[in-house]
Amino acid sequence: MSTQYQKLAERYGKILATYVGGAGEAALQSAYEIGRQAVQAGLGCLDIAQIHEEALIRSLLQASTLGESSKIAKLGSDFLAQSLSPYEMTHRGFQEVILDLSRRAVELATVNRRLETEISERRRVESALQQETSYVKLLNVVTVAANMGSGINDVYRRCLEEVCLITGWPIGHVYIVDEDSPDRLVPTSIWHLAEPKRFEVFRHATESLSLSRGIGLPGRVFSTGESTFIVDLAEDSNFLRAQACSEVGIRSGFAFPILVGSEVVAVLEFFSDLLQKPDEQLLDVMAQIGIQLGRVVERRRSEDVLREIPKRILEAQEAERRRVAHELHDDVCQRLSATKLHIGAFENEIPEKDRKVHSKLQLIKRQINANIQEVRRIAAHLRPTTLDDMGLHVALRLLCEEFQKINHTRANFKMKARSPQRLDPPVELTLYRIAQEGLSNVAKHAEAKTVSMRLMRLNGIIRLDINDNGRGFEIEKIRSDSVRGYKLGLLSMKERAELLNGTCRIESVPGKGTKIRVEIPLESNHTHGKD
Numbered sequence: 260m261s262t263q264y265q266k267l268a269e270r271y272g273k274i275l276a277t278y279v280g281g282a283g284e285a286a287l288q289s290a291y292e293i294g295r296q297a298v299q300a301g302l303g304c305l306d307i308a309q310i311h312e313e314a315l316i317r318s319l320l321q322a323s324t325l326g327e328s329s330k331i332a333k334l335g336s337d338f339l340a341q342s343l344s345p346y347e348m349t350h351r352g353f354q355e356v357i358l359d360l361s362r363r364a365v366e367l368a369t370v371n372r373r374l375e376t377e378i379s380e381r382r383r384v385e386s387a388l389q390q391e392t393s394y395v396k397l398l399n400v401v402t403v404a405a406n407m408g409s410g411i412n413d414v415y416r417r418c419l420e421e422v423c424l425i426t427g428w429p430i431g432h433v434y435i436v437d438e439d440s441p442d443r444l445v446p447t448s449i450w451h452l453a454e455p456k457r458f459e460v461f462r463h464a465t466e467s468l469s470l471s472r473g474i475g476l477p478g479r480v481f482s483t484g485e486s487t488f489i490v491d492l493a494e495d496s497n498f499l500r501a502q503a504c505s506e507v508g509i510r511s512g513f514a515f516p517i518l519v520g521s522e523v524v525a526v527l528e529f530f531s532d533l534l535q536k537p538d539e540q541l542l543d544v545m546a547q548i549g550i551q552l553g554r555v556v557e558r559r560r561s562e563d564v565l566r567e568i569p570k571r572i573l574e575a576q577e578a579e580r581r582r583v584a585h586e587l588h589d590d591v592c593q594r595l596s597a598t599k600l601h602i603g604a605f606e607n608e609i610p611e612k613d614r615k616v617h618s619k620l621q622l623i624k625r626q627i628n629a630n631i632q633e634v635r636r637i638a639a640h641l642r643p644t645t646l647d648d649m650g651l652h653v654a655l656r657l658l659c660e661e662f663q664k665i666n667h668t669r670a671n672f673k674m675k676a677r678s679p680q681r682l683d684p685p686v687e688l689t690l691y692r693i694a695q696e697g698l699s700n701v702a703k704h705a706e707a708k709t710v711s712m713r714l715m716r717l718n719g720i721i722r723l724d725i726n727d728n729g730r731g732f733e734i735e736k737i738r739s740d741s742v743r744g745y746k747l748g749l750l751s752m753k754e755r756a757e758l759l760n761g762t763c764r765i766e767s768v769p770g771k772g773t774k775i776r777v778e779i780p781l782e783s784n785h786t787h788g789k790d
C-alpha cells in the first residue's frame with residue numbers, strides 16, 4: 260500500500276469523523292478536495308470506496324443507538340458521493356474529450372476522403388495529360404518521319420516502333436493491299452517485335468496468312484476503313500491467329516487503316532500480352548496517323564508517276580525514231596532506187612552520141628546514190644541496227660569510224676574486255692544515244708583534234724568515257740540555257756543515265772577540253788552475263 264494511500268485514508272477518516280460529528284459544509288468541501296488529490300495520485304474509485312468503508316466502520320463503532328448509526332450511514336454516503344465527484348468530473352471530461360476526438364476523427368476522415376479523391380483525380384488528370392502529351396509526341400514523330408522523304412516502309416517501321424514504345428504493346432506489324440489483287444491483304448516483313456524469339460510462332464503464322472476483305476482483324480479494318488479493337492482475342496470468332504496467340508501469350512489486339520481518301524492501302528496491327536481496354540484517345544490518334552501515312556503513300560505514288568514521265572518520253576521518242584527510220588529505209592530509199600532505175604531506162608533510150616545528156620544523167624544517178632547513202636545513214640542513226648545485231652561495242656566502234664570520216668577529227672574507241680558480252684537492250688541503247696550526242700557535240704562545238712571513247716565493265720557497273728581535247732566550255736553558263744530548254748543534249752544524257760539508276764558527269768574547262776563519264780549499274784538493270 261502506498262504512503263499516499265495511507266495518508267489519504269487517514270485524512271479521509273478524520274474528516275469523515277468531523278462530518279458525521281456535525282462539521283457540515285466545510286467537511287464536504289474537504290471530501291471533494293480529498294477526491295481530487297486521489298485522482299491526481301492515480302487512485303481509483305475502488306480505492307476511495309475501500310478507504311470510505313474502513314473510515315465509516317470506525318465512525319459507526321462510535322454510535323450508541325440504531326438511529327445514530329443510520330444517521331452516520333446516511334451522512335457517510337453523502338460524504339462518499341462528494342469525495343467521488345472529482346472522478347465523475349474527470350470521467351465527463353474524458354467523455355467530452357473522447358466525443359470531441361471522435362467528432363474530429365470523423366471530420367478528419369471526411370477531409371482525408373476528400374483529399375484522397377482530390378489526389379486520385381489529380382493523378383488521373385496528370386496521367387491523362389501525360390498520355391495526351393505522349394500521343395501528341397507520337398503524332399509529331401510520325402509526321403516528321405512522313406515528311407523526311409524516306410521510303411514508305413521506313414515510315415511504317417518508325418510508326419510501329421513509336422506506337423509500341425508509347426503503348427507498351429510488344430508487337431506491331433503491317434499488312435498491305437496486294438498489288439495484283441486489290442481485294443486481298445498480304446503480310447509484309449515489316450515488324451516491331453519486342454521479343455523476337457518469344458513471338459516467332461506468331462510471326463510465322465502471320466507471314467503465311469493473306470486475307471480477304473472482312474476476314475480476320477486486318478480484313479475487318481480493310482472492309483470498314485475503321486480502327487478495330489479486340490479486347491480478348493481468344494473469344495473472337497473472326498480472329499484467325501488465335502491458336503498462335505495463345506501459344507505465345509498474346510491477349511488483346513487492335514488495328515487501323517492507312518487511308519488514301521477512302522481507299523485502304525495498308526493496315527497496321529498491334530498486339531499486347533495483357534488484356535487491354537479500348538482506349539478511345541489512342542484510336543483517335545491512330546486514325547490521324549492513318550491519314551498522315553496515307554498522304555505519304557499518295558505522295559510516293561505521284562512521285563512514281565512523275566518519275567515515269569521522262570522514261571515514257573524517251574520511249575515514245577525511240578518508237579518515233581524507229582518509225583521514221585523504217586519510213587526512210589523502206590519508203591524513201593525504195594523511191595530513190597526506183598527513180599534511179601527509171602533514169603537508167605531513160606538513159607538507154609538516149610542515143611550514144613548525145614554525150615552531154617548522158618553525162619548529166621550520170622551525175623544525177625551519182626547524186627541519187629549519194630542521197631540513198633545519206634538517207635540510209637540517217638535511218639541507221641535513228642535506229643542503229645548494228646546495235647541490235649552486233650552489240651554496243653561494235654556499234655560504238657562504227658560510230659567513231661563514221662565520225663572520223665565525216666569530221667576529219669581523230670576518234671578512237673577502246674573496249675576493255677577481250678570478249679565483250681551483250682548488255683541488256685535498254686543499257687546498250689542508252690549508252691549508244693549518249694555516245695551519239697557526245698560525238699555530235701564534239702563535231703558541233705569542240706573544234707577538237709581528237710576524241711577518245713572508252714567502254715569498260717568494273718564492279719557491277721558499265722562505264723563509258725568520252726574525252727575530247729577541244730575548246731571546252733563553262734558548265735554553269737550552259738546549265739541556265741539547258742534549264743530554259745534551249746540546249747537539251749547534255750540534259751538528256753543525264754536523264755537517260757539516271758533512268759537506269761546511273762550517273763552522267765560532265766567536266767569541262769574552257770581551252771582544255773571536255774570529259775564525260777557515264778556509269779550505269781548492271782545489277783539493277785538485269786545483265787545477261789558477267790565479266
Ligand SMILES: Nc1ncnc2c1ncn2[C@@H]1O[C@H](COP(=O)(O)OP(=O)(O)OP(=O)(O)O)[C@@H](O)[C@H]1O
Pocket residue numbers: 700701703704705727729730731732737741745746747748749750773
Ligand atoms: N564537247 C564540247 N565541247 C565544247 N562545248 C561543248 C561540248 N559539249 C557541249 N558544249 C557546249 O554546251 C552547250 C550545251 O550542249 P547541249 O548538247 O546541251 O546543247 P546543243 O548541242 O547546243 O544543242 P542540242 O544538243 O540540244 O541540239 C553547247 O551549246 C556547247 O556550247
Ligand SMILES: [Mg+2]
Pocket residue numbers: 696699700747748749
Ligand atoms: Mg548537243
